[in-house]
Amino acid sequence: MLAYSLKRLLATIPVMAVVAVLVFALLRLTPGDPAAIIAGSSATTQDVEGIRLKLGLDQPLVAQFLVWIGNMARGDFGESFYFKKQVAELVGDRIEPTLMLALTTMALSIAIAVPLGVVAAYRQGTWVDRVVMGFSVLGFSVPVFVIGYALIYVFAIELNWLPVQGYQPLREGLWGCLERLVLPSVTLSVIYVALIARITRTSVLEVLSEDYIRTARAKGLSNRVVLMRHALRNAAVPIVTVIGIGIALLIGGVVVTESVFSIPGLGRLTVDAVLARDYPTVQAVILLFSFVYVLINLLVDLSYTMLDPRIRY
Amino acid sequence: MSATADALGLEAPARPPSAPRPGTWRRLSRNPSVFVGAAILLVVFCMGLAAPLLTPLDPGEINPVYRNKKPGTEQTIRAADGTKTVVTHWMGTDSLGRDVYARVVYGARASLTVGVAVAVISVAIGLAIGLVSGYLRWLDPIVMRIMDGVMAIPAILLAIALVSLSTAGLVAVIVAIVVPEIPRVVRLVRSVVLSIREEPYVEAAIAVGTRTPLLLVRHVLPNTIAPLIVQATYIAASAILIEAILSFLGVGIPPQTPTWGNIMAEGRTLFRVFPHNILFPGIFLALTVLAVNMLGDGLRDTLDPRMERRA
Numbered sequence: 187m188l189a190y191s192l193k194r195l196l197a198t199i200p201v202m203a204v205v206a207v208l209v210f211a212l213l214r215l216t217p218g219d220p221a222a223i224i225a226g227s228s229a230t231t232q233d234v235e236g237i238r239l240k241l242g243l244d245q246p247l248v249a250q251f252l253v254w255i256g257n258m259a260r261g262d263f264g265e266s267f268y269f270k271k272q273v274a275e276l277v278g279d280r281i282e283p284t285l286m287l288a289l290t291t292m293a294l295s296i297a298i299a300v301p302l303g304v305v306a307a308y309r310q311g312t313w314v315d316r317v318v319m320g321f322s323v324l325g326f327s328v329p330v331f332v333i334g335y336a337l338i339y340v341f342a343i344e345l346n347w348l349p350v351q352g353y354q355p356l357r358e359g360l361w362g363c364l365e366r367l368v369l370p371s372v373t374l375s376v377i378y379v380a381l382i383a384r385i386t387r388t389s390v391l392e393v394l395s396e397d398y399i400r401t402a403r404a405k406g407l408s409n410r411v412v413l414m415r416h417a418l419r420n421a422a423v424p425i426v427t428v429i430g431i432g433i434a435l436l437i438g439g440v441v442v443t444e445s446v447f448s449i450p451g452l453g454r455l456t457v458d459a460v461l462a463r464d465y466p467t468v469q470a471v472i473l474l475f476s477f478v479y480v481l482i483n484l485l486v487d488l489s490y491t492m493l494d495p496r497i498r499y
Numbered sequence: 500m501s502a503t504a505d506a507l508g509l510e511a512p513a514r515p516p517s518a519p520r521p522g523t524w525r526r527l528s529r530n531p532s533v534f535v536g537a538a539i540l541l542v543v544f545c546m547g548l549a550a551p552l553l554t555p556l557d558p559g560e561i562n563p564v565y566r567n568k569k570p571g572t573e574q575t576i577r578a579a580d581g582t583k584t585v586v587t588h589w590m591g592t593d594s595l596g597r598d599v600y601a602r603v604v605y606g607a608r609a610s611l612t613v614g615v616a617v618a619v620i621s622v623a624i625g626l627a628i629g630l631v632s633g634y635l636r637w638l639d640p641i642v643m644r645i646m647d648g649v650m651a652i653p654a655i656l657l658a659i660a661l662v663s664l665s666t667a668g669l670v671a672v673i674v675a676i677v678v679p680e681i682p683r684v685v686r687l688v689r690s691v692v693l694s695i696r697e698e699p700y701v702e703a704a705i706a707v708g709t710r711t712p713l714l715l716v717r718h719v720l721p722n723t724i725a726p727l728i729v730q731a732t733y734i735a736a737s738a739i740l741i742e743a744i745l746s747f748l749g750v751g752i753p754p755q756t757p758t759w760g761n762i763m764a765e766g767r768t769l770f771r772v773f774p775h776n777i778l779f780p781g782i783f784l785a786l787t788v789l790a791v792n793m794l795g796d797g798l799r800d801t802l803d804p805r806m807e808r809r810a
Contacts, residue, residue: 204648212660323796327789329740331747331763332781339774350771438655442744456656457748460663468660476651 191488198480205476206258209469210251237267258473268464277452277470283353284440284451286363290371291436295378296429302379303386303425304413310391318383325380330439334373334446341369351448370447374439378432385428389421396420422493430486437475523801532797539790543783547607558601558757570599570775590779593765602757603780609758610739610787613673617738618731621677625684626723630715632685633692643689646682654679658741662750672751676738687730691723725802732795736788743784759784 221238222229229237238244242253257264263273306318342350348369354362393399394417402416441453448454452471459467527533550558570591590599632642649657661675695701695718704714745751746760754761759780766776 200644201647201651204645205651208648208652209660212664323792324785324789327736327740327792328785329743329747329781329788331744332777332785335763335770335774335777335781338770343771434653437653438744441655441659442748445748456659457750460659460750463663468663472652472656472660475653475656479653480651 194484194487198484201480202477205480206255206473207251209472209476210254212465212469258470263470264466266459266464266467268459268462269467273467273470276455276467277474280450280452280455282355282451283449284444284453286356286367287370287374287440287443287449287451288436290364290367291374291378291439292429294371295375295382298375299379299382300386300418300425303383304390304418306383306387307390307394307417308409308413315387318387322380322384325376328376330373330377330442331446333376334370334443337369337373338446351446353447353449353451366447370443370449373446374436374443377435377439381432381435382425382428386421386425389424390417393417393421420494423490426486426489426493430483433479433482437479526801527798530797530801532793533801534797536790536792536794536797539786540794543607543787543790544611546604547611550601550604550608554598554601554604556598556601558597558605561597570779591773591775593762593776599762599776599779602762603759603783605757606759606762606780607783607787609669609752609756610742610784612669613676613742614735614739614791616673617676617680618735620673621680621734622684622727622731624677625681626688626720626727628681629685629688630692630719630723633689634696634711634715634719639689642685646685649679650682652679654737655741655744658745659748659750662745667751667753669752669756672742672745675745676741680734680738684727684730684734687726688723691726692719695719695722729795729799729802732791732798736791736795739784739788739791 221234221243242250245253261274263277265271266273266276269276302318306315309315338350341347349366352366354366356363390413398420399412399416402412407416437453440451441456443449444451444453445457452475455467456471458464459471590603592598593602628642632639657679658675661678662671665671701714701718704718709717742751742758743760743763746758747764749764751760752758754765762780763777766773770777
């Protein structure tokens with residue numbers, strides 16, 4: 187198991203290396219002088235020269251890449267030219283809202299989607315199944331921001347139950363924080379629920395025709411025990427895999443949701459940085475998100491032995 | 500599996516070859532999902548095509564007097580010769596006085612163009628890379644590591660970063676959406692190639708001395724067609740969504756071009772008072788993507804019987 191974990195950990199290195207090269211190349215691929223792009227349209231020739239020297243842009247490309255990746259590894263993500271701050275500090279300030287939003291969304295999605303998927307599989311072919319599957323296709327089709335604005339309109343403006351927008355840090359009170367996260371989390375969870383419910387249904391359906399399910403029923407176990415303990419347990423591996431892969435959707439959704447709900451998180455930072463052509467920040471955020479995505483999927487891989495003792499490495 | 504799930508490569512196993520068989524057209528036309536999806540798409544397509552006939556108004560015409568009007572507001576236009584015509588703003592006007600209905604109707608053009616262009620281009624590029632990579636064993640690991648790297652960057656983030664590199668426009672948006680889609684096509688094509696490579700008829704073709712390029716085109720390529728048609732539909736659906744998201748975030752097609760994302764981006768600031776600027780384009784966008792997804796699901800069930808039994 188330990189050897190396998192190490193092997194998998196090592197296998198993520200080439201992936202992250204490719205990501206790093208791609209992110210590095212993003213800025214160099216642009217037509218024109220990267221120093222001039224970073225300096226912005228109002229910069230003087232001296233400004234551009236200063237940036238060129240500071241970033242080592244006069245060095246050969248390979249040397250530039252090595253310096254850049256070395257700085258990244260030491261946590262030095264450079265300085266944001268737009269926000270006039272260290273990128274590491276900037277990112278650090280924005281992590282909490284995004285993390286809170288992602289965690290509440292995941293918890294909410296799993297709590298809704300898994301039971302929905304199990305019920306749809308158990309009642310295969312009935313109206314319950316059709317409603318769940320219909321919702322799932324719909325969830326993939328309605329854009330995140332449309333759902334967000336629809337929810338704001340109904341629950342915040344018409345009914346006045348919840349705050350419209352904004353974020354309150356956790357240290358200023360749990361309730362105020364959660365209250366502002368309800369609508370964004372529900373918004374973001376729609377597509378995630380659609381994804382997880384669908385896989386849960388397919389996966390449970392496959393398991394339901396197994397002999398041990400018939401044995402469990404024959405023993406006189408209740409439906410709930412058969413479904414939850416026997417079926418779901420054995421259907422867990424694909425479901426957990428999808429939850430891991432779906433993190434990519436969640437990250438994409440965070441960028442949009444934070445813009446809709448004016449949440450000062452990493453997603454909003456990404457959009458602001460892109461609009462301001464603040465490349466050091468864009469690079470850092472993309473690297474960070476990709477790193478988290480790869481890491482979570484590594485953990486998902488390693489969790490298989492816990493979920494299914496038959497899998498051994 | 501719908502666009503997004505499929506785009507993530509969740510259900511792209513090495514499946515047995517399934518080229519369209521005789522009777523495919525009849526089975527397709529009998530599939531309700533294909534029928535409804537195609538019908539909605541046809542309506543949206545005609546709407547975009549016939550946009551000038553559907554509205555007398557110019558989608559870009561700014562009218563300061565008729566700013567922020569609720570849906571159904573009537574406006575009297577006096578022509579130079581003194582004749583009056585009454586125009587109804589069915590979907591209201593935006594904060595520049597542009598008619599939202601006209602913008603929505605013209606907006607169908609951008610969405611459909613992006614959907615079709617992205618699907619065709621990413622399938623073409625992915626097919627070429629996948630065929631070659633799946634067949635040349637020495638090249639395969641290198642190509643697949645690069646694809647893994649591209650897939651590790653969440654699609655929307657990569658698209659946002661790519662559009663930021665050049666001046667925003669239709670071409671930049673299409674390129675930005677194509678790049679993250681390519682690895683998904685490559686993986687699909689490669690999985691088909693790997694399973695076909697072991698087939699007796701491929702071995703036979705090699706035995707009689709068929710050259711690799713001809714072998715790929717004549718024996719391998721036809722087997723990729725059915726799964727690729729399905730995949731292309733899902734790519735179109737997600738491309739339409741991503742285009743709207745890019746426009747909505749203000750990094751996509753320039754705001755003067757009417758696209759559904761742009762109309763909604765414009766309506767953000769006054770959303771509390773005038774929700775129609777987000778509601779109407781939102782409905783059209785959702786309906787179109789839903790239609791493409793339904794078409795994809797129906798195509799998959801018809802062209803890929805193995806999946807039909809499962810889902």
